[in-house]
Amino acid sequence: MRAGPSQEEIRRHNLGALLRHVHLGGPTSRAELTSRMGLNRSTIMALTADLTAAGLVREELPRETGRAGRPSLVVRPESARVYVFALDVGVDRLVAARVGLGGTILDRREAVRRRGPFSLEEVAAPLAAFARQMHRKTRPDTVCVGVAAAFSGGVARDDGVVRFGPNMGSVDVPFGEEMARRLGLGLPVAVGNDANLAALAEHARGAGSGCRDLVYLHGDVGVGGGVIAGGTLLGGHQGFGGEVGHMIVNPRGRSCGCGSLGCLEAEVGERALLEAAGRFDGAGALVGRDAVRAVVDAADRGDIVAQAALKRVGDWLGLGVANLVNIFNPEMVVFGGMLREVYLGSAAQVRSRLATDALPPVREHLRLRVSALGDDATLVGAAELAFSQVLADPLEVLARAGS
Amino acid sequence: MRAGPSQEEIRRHNLGALLRHVHLGGPTSRAELTSRMGLNRSTIMALTADLTAAGLVREELPRETGRAGRPSLVVRPESARVYVFALDVGVDRLVAARVGLGGTILDRREAVRRRGPFSLEEVAAPLAAFARQMHRKTRPDTVCVGVAAAFSGGVARDDGVVRFGPNMGSVDVPFGEEMARRLGLGLPVAVGNDANLAALAEHARGAGSGCRDLVYLHGDVGVGGGVIAGGTLLGGHQGFGGEVGHMIVNPRGRSCGCGSLGCLEAEVGERALLEAAGRFDGAGALVGRDAVRAVVDAADRGDIVAQAALKRVGDWLGLGVANLVNIFNPEMVVFGGMLREVYLGSAAQVRSRLATDALPPVREHLRLRVSALGDDATLVGAAELAFSQVLADPLEVLARAGS
Known part of the structure; x- marks a missing residue:
């Protein structure tokens, strides 16, 4: 309910918007910026001049245009500087x-x-x-x-x-x-x-680029999450929003580090998978991402214990995803961290749970994806x-x- | 990433903001609008003149000011027109x-x-x-x-x-x-x-007025919800966001109308409570809000079946709320519809579940409230x-x- 912005605020907004365009989209011609930002050519020129003078971008002739006439200059971020x-x-x-x-x-x-x-x-x-x-x-x-x-x-x-x-x-x-x-x-x-x-990263540059409503699930020792709702990261009152790993999916289930029983983290985290696969804490046993990959590889090769472990974990993961899909009605769910491997090894199970437990109109257009940025998300x-x-x-x- | 607003857009924004002030806050003096909206007096005067000419507001001398000097005119919404x-x-x-x-x-x-x-x-x-x-x-x-x-x-x-x-x-x-x-x-x-x-209403004019992060739970035959995240209603990709009633809290639980087992709706909805209290579908049995109130009243009078029913339902309600609190980190949870009565009859159970199942920093500042607008939310x-x-x-x- 506050007042509209001043001229100075509008300029700052536009400078930021232009810089964000080239930061996320890479080198962009002035003509493209003009059309994408809905501003006129002279405004784009003035904004680009300001950013160039500040050393944030530089303008260059494009390598080749394929068109006749004077080519539009390309605005590049000053990545090295x-x-x-x-x-x-x-x-x-x-x-x-x-x-x-x-x-x-x-x-x-x-x-x-x-x-x-x-x-x-x-x-x-x-x-x-x-x-x-x-x-x-x-x-x-x-x-x-x-x-x-x-x-x-x-x-x-x-x-x-x-x-x-x-x-x-x-x-x-x-x-x-x-x-x-x-x-x-x-x-x-x-x-x-x-x-x-990681959710912000997948939204800006990864699997969820262009999605305004996205749920990102991140597996590590624990399970975390990040939710983009209407284009914005869900922060909550204190900034702790998105702790989906402590959603209880199985109230008579495994005990969780938080003190509860059957949190998503307790049912689909690294330890749950490795224990189900009989590979937890054995002498010389792998831990971390390598251990998770080893289970998925073993299942691929026909190891029935590994297959059952993935099926079990995939089932709880699917139930958790169905809950989040009903709650958030996202366009996409992205699996990252070790859940990337878990999802790849149990996609059928996850999808089958979704088919049972997510409301039909809500899952209709849903896309399930793995992290595009991988371990660097x-x-x-x-x-x-x-x-x-x-x-x-x-x-x-x-x-x-x-x- | 779009461009800043035009002068016309700013004027429209300011007209809307001023009208929203008096729509939600009631009659407000020009002086107060000036300070709350962060605009100067002449801008407020011009905006008020436009809205007055359009017949949306009118200006009046305040009843009494208690101060010397010329009183600031009060801007009122044209509620009758x-x-x-x-x-x-x-x-x-x-x-x-x-x-x-x-x-x-x-x-x-x-x-x-x-x-x-x-x-x-x-x-x-x-x-x-x-x-x-x-x-x-x-x-x-x-x-x-x-x-x-x-x-x-x-x-x-x-x-x-x-x-x-x-x-x-x-x-x-x-x-x-x-x-x-x-x-x-x-x-x-x-x-x-x-x-x-109802979530929007409680946020604008009810229990959650001033809260930017709020989860509203609505009980009827079914259980629905509305989430205000960062001041905005969570809509999701297609507008179905907030269907928290179909979050599964008890995967071996009661069957739900949606086809799943143990949805929040199946565990805490009207039918769950009435069945647990032995009051479902009996000859001459009440239904709806009256039936729910009758269970709460009976429990208040010491009926142990009614008390056990409220304890059971309150337990699942608490688990559901704990999940939502971990996921959204809201400032407030508001119970509306028949869940208003259920919460009033089972607050101890709900709070005890929260103490076990919600992450401590997330529940630390949480407030639990019943709908202020009641059945009209x-x-x-x-x-x-x-x-x-x-x-x-x-x-x-x-x-x-x-x-």
Whole structure:
């Protein structure tokens, strides 16, 4: 119910919209921007001139046009010059990447993470070291416009503090603050739930590109989710929205780390699958993504224990998806993390459950897809979170970054 | 990613915003509008003049100000002149009302509806007759700016066709089109799912006023829901969002009208409660809201069968609410329809389930409330839907209405 925007707000909005176009869509001709944004040519020219002067985009003659006449200039993001740091705190790995405007991963470092009780030091120290190494290698004319991290836990929107996570219980980890201090770049570190960020990434650049209503399910040790509703990430009151892994699907079922019985996480998570397949905690047994892949491969080769395990897990996954489909009426459900493998190995079971348990008009147009960004969905989501400030207010962020 | 708004769009937005202020907030002084809308005095004066000229608001001296100096004029909605028709197709009743701008119910007609197979004629004929009766009684200087209906079924957003409902199976009922034809007012009839509209109403004028994230649960024969996420109704891809009644909470549970087992609707709906209380289908047994109230009253008086029935139903209701709280992280859950009574009779059970099954940081700030609008929540929601066009573009709608 607030008032309409001022001229200055409209300009800022338009600058951000144009930058977002080339950030997500890649090099785009002025003519295309004119038609896609519904603005006239002179406005596009003025906006492009501002962004060019700020060093965020550059204009070039297109390689070839195939048409007669003067070709329309192509606007490209300055990927090599303007970048963010994206961090990913996964259950089994830590990743830091330098990502250029436009989404290009310019540099990355990765370390294996041992499972066990959470320690801030053990996570923050290597990530900070990676970022410093990458920062030292940058040219002097480059500029870092944001830093963000994906964290496999519940992250409060107000302060970016991690409030809960698998194997963490209820905690208060000021992860963003600690990372900002260690990085010393003079920039805050935004923190988001990993599944929420992966959902954003799949929506912006992945399987769900163009979908306004999407449910993303992310499997790890735990099961998380991210929901895009009407084009926007469902955050909820405190930012914990989308914790679909703790939807109870089987009230007499397996016990969950959260204390309840039969949460989706308890029935379809890594441990549920490996136990059902008789592969949990055996001597020399694999864990993590490799272990999940091994079950799917074994089922493919005809191993009946692995097949039964996938059938069992697929059945609960299907019930959970049916519930979410009835609740959200999404256009697409995307399976990511280890649920990508689980879905690929149990698609028939999932679809059969949907046919029984989802309301017919709601499932009619539903598409089921696996993550297009794979294991990097969370990292790409962190990069998008880091870019969100510069896309909202390009000139202001650049001015603050001291370019 | 579209361009910023034009001057004309900003004016339209501001006219709508001002009208919405007085529609929802009641008579408001110019001074208050100036500060709440963040616009300067002359803009507020110009907007008010436009709305006054269009006959949507009028300005008056306030009754008493208690202050020295010239009092700020008060802007009031023209409730007696500008109105909508709101229709409510409930399971047990049909209601039509003439609702004035500002939300005043000016006139209403109601009929009992017999339960049984759905018939368009049996629903549309009395509603049209009611609307015609009320229309004939209006003064010549009044203007109808919209018509909308709440329908207990799944309503497609694109065409307002009812696609499914309790006791209806999967159908295609062009209810809005049929009502518009019968009313002959030259206005389209917007149709919305009753629980969705009740959620909008509780958000705009009821228990959830001021909440940006709210889950509304509606009990009738069936159980429906409406979710306000970030201030906006969750519609989903086709408009069927919020069908939380078909979330399976007990996969080995009672059979549901949809064909599944253990849907929330099957475990906490009217029939589940009455059967558990041994009061279903007995000779002379009550049905509907009265029957539900009778169980709650009996439990209050110490009837142990009724107490056990409420405990059982409250337990499943609590599990369902815990799931929704984990998924949506709402600020508030509102119980409406017959679930208002069920919640009042089983609040301890619901809260105990929440304490076990909802993630602690997610339930920490959660408020549980019963519907403030009671049985009229769906009707009020229909009125708000009918007003939505005039609030989006006041002058255009009025011009079309031929005032």
